[in-house]
Amino acid sequence: xxxxxxxxxxxxxxxxxxxxxxxxxxxxxxxxxxxxxxxxxxxxxxxxxxxxxxxxxxxxxxxxxxxxxxxxxxxxxxxxxxxxxxxxxxxxxxxxxxxxxxxxxxxxxxxxxxxxxxxxxxxxxxxxxxxxxxxxxxxxxxxxxxxxxxxxxxxxxxxxxxxxxxxxxxxxxxxxxxxxxxxxxxxxxxxxxxxxxxxxxxxxxxxxxxx
Ligand code: SAH
Numbered sequence: 001x002x003x004x005x006x007x008x009x010x011x012x013x014x015x016x017x018x019x020x021x022x023x024x025x026x027x028x029x030x031x032x033x034x035x036x037x038x039x040x041x042x043x044x045x046x047x048x049x050x051x052x053x054x055x056x057x058x059x060x061x062x063x064x065x066x067x068x069x070x071x072x073x074x075x076x077x078x079x080x081x082x083x084x085x086x087x088x089x090x091x092x093x094x095x096x097x098x099x100x101x102x103x104x105x106x107x108x109x110x111x112x113x114x115x116x117x118x119x120x121x122x123x124x125x126x127x128x129x130x131x132x133x134x135x136x137x138x139x140x141x142x143x144x145x146x147x148x149x150x151x152x153x154x155x156x157x158x159x160x161x162x163x164x165x166x167x168x169x170x171x172x173x174x175x176x177x178x179x180x181x182x183x184x185x186x187x188x189x190x191x192x193x194x195x196x197x198x199x200x201x202x203x204x205x206x207x208x209x210x211x
Contacts, residue, residue: 008045079097
């Protein structure tokens with residue numbers, strides 16, 4: 001991103017409510033164009049979701065920013081992302097935390113994203129092709145969990161794998177209906193839910209993808 005593009009990109013994010021300085025800095029350092037192919041790469045800096053392989057989408061930058069901000073990621077944190085997709089969100093998280101585990105149900109998306117992480121030297125991201133609705137029991141607990149596909153309810157295994165004091169951000173609702181971005185905080189007394197805003201994500205689907 002050249003200086004002009006970066007300025008416009010950050011301005012757009014601020015206008016949509018992304019104001020956290022660390023999140024904005026991380027988003028300045030990760031070039032969204034690196035995560036897009038073909039004709040869509042030209043539209044990398046527009047604030048809209050764009051198609052990626054396997055019929056999936058790279059999320060809208062302002063939504064990535066708002067979710068990252070709500071997640072309140074700290075440098076010592078271990079983060080789980082369900083829904084690697086292009087790898088864009090994981091790359092931003094990698095700049096803010098100690099380690100990111102990112103999983104997707106499509107082998108092809110995981111392989112493509114891993115290749116970009118390798119090229120960018122993002123060595124603190126571990127990827128895996130798996131159904132993320134079961135989480136990653138071997139790596140649990142996580143300080144933060146972000147789900148970038150919509151489930152009807154927060155998956156139980158993910159709630160179980162969240163550390164006490166931890167935060168999970170995810171879209172909930174039926175696909176193609178209104179979904180809401182929610183923030184779940186695990187306290188000593190149980191779970192606190194906050195509704196953030198309406199959103200629209202691809203659905204969280206069980207099992208592995210075909211590609
Ligand atoms: N975070 C991505 C956007 C991902 S789109 C980015 O920054 O580009 C949502 C992704 O969730 C898709 O790639 C889809 O394959 C994946 N997904 C859907 N259901 C899943 C599941 N059960 N386990 C893992 N990944 C899943």
